[in-house]
Amino acid sequence: MRRYEDTYKQKGLRKQLVDSIRQKGITDENVLAAIGNIPRHYFLDTAFESIAYDDRAFPIGEGQTISQPYTVAYQTQLLEPRPFEKVLEIGTGSGYQACVLAELKMNVFTIERQKRLFDQMKVFPFKSKYPNLRLFYGDGYEGLPSYAPFDKVLVTAAAPHIPEKLVQQLKIGGKMVIPVGGQEVQRMLRITKISETETEQELFDNFSFVPMLAGKK
Ligand code: SAH
Numbered sequence: 099m100r101r102y103e104d105t106y107k108q109k110g111l112r113k114q115l116v117d118s119i120r121q122k123g124i125t126d127e128n129v130l131a132a133i134g135n136i137p138r139h140y141f142l143d144t145a146f147e148s149i150a151y152d153d154r155a156f157p158i159g160e161g162q163t164i165s166q167p168y169t170v171a172y173q174t175q176l177l178e179p180r181p182f183e184k185v186l187e188i189g190t191g192s193g194y195q196a197c198v199l200a201e202l203k204m205n206v207f208t209i210e211r212q213k214r215l216f217d218q219m220k221v222f223p224f225k226s227k228y229p230n231l232r233l234f235y236g237d238g239y240e241g242l243p244s245y246a247p248f249d250k251v252l253v254t255a256a257a258p259h260i261p262e263k264l265v266q267q268l269k270i271g272g273k274m275v276i277p278v279g280g281q282e283v284q285r286m287l288r289i290t291k292i293s294e295t296e297t298e299q300e301l302f303d304n305f306s307f308v309p310m311l312a313g314k315k
Contacts, residue, residue, distance in 0.1 A: 100144065102223065104137045111151035112138070118153055119171050126175040132201040133171055138164075140224050141192040160212050162308055164192040165254060169305060173252060176275045176288050176302065179204055183249035186267065188238030188310065193219045195254055200228035207245055209234045212315050239312050241267045248272060255310035256284045265289065265297060277307045 116134045124130060139150035141164055146156050155163040165173075173195070179185070181203035187196050190210035199206045208231070210216040216235040225231060234242060238253070239261050246267035253264070253276035260278060268274060268291040277284035286302035 102137070102140050104140075108137065108139055108151070115151045115153060115167055119168050122153075122168050124168070124171040124175055126171075128179070128202060129171050129174045129198075132174070132198045133167060135201055136194070136197055137224070138167065138194060140222075141194045141197075158192045158215070159218075160214055162191050162212065162215065164194050165307070170195050170198055172303070172305075173254070173275050173286070174198055174202070176286065177250050177252055177273065179250070184245070184247075185250040185252060186242060186245075186248045186264070187252045187254060188241075188264070189254040190219055190233060191215060191254065193222060193225060193233075195252070196231055196233075197224070197228060199252070200231040203230065204250070206231045207234065207242055207248070208232070209236050209238045209242065211235075211237055211311065211313065235314065237313055238310065239263065243267065250274070251276070253277065253310065254307065256281070256307035257310045260287070260289065265291060270294065277305050279304075281309065282306065 116130050139147050142150050153167050155166045158164050179202045183204050185199055185204045187208040190208040196206050196208040241263045247269040249272050251264050251274040257276055257278050272291050274289040276287050278287050279285050283304050288300045290298045292298055
């Protein structure tokens, strides 16, 4: 059994990470506090423990990655998270982003298409800190119709287009943050659902995510 320990050294490194993310332009203090409160090294293989607080992505198995902390902060800030909102995350991966949303007191529903990653997350002890976090195994393109509508949707894999079903599952006034584009690079979009048939789109910076793939595995 792995022992999870959050040392003074790791707390110190985490503070530095938060400072560096702030310097890169993240201003939402609640988001910065959430990053500061969550031991990111718990989400990584022990082999990465000493570099867990570098602002970079790391492999988490199955060809997937835990997003760079700056990217997590950037997407979370764009989402304008508010306590008790229902948020649907596509791409649980390591569960780190989902825990950031849960730390912000949102009601989190997160979907992962890879069974092995889903199973790992199910038994991850730190998750029990968040009764407001629920895991689902399935295809994010389908969303979670039985739990819809959502205040917010956050996609953490590169989408080739805006998934129509996810727009349908947003409340009127709800927002979706999603990286859209090709394999190499994607543009961060924020979509606001302004009526049953209309959306508004805002464009942000370029990022590089692993692909959003259809179906379960
Ligand atoms: N949010 C994650 C980042 C994971 S990377 C974290 O904080 O660690 C993207 C994840 O999206 C991968 O785990 C990948 O398996 C998953 N994914 C890709 N396509 C998906 C889909 N259609 N439905 C659900 N998950 C998907």
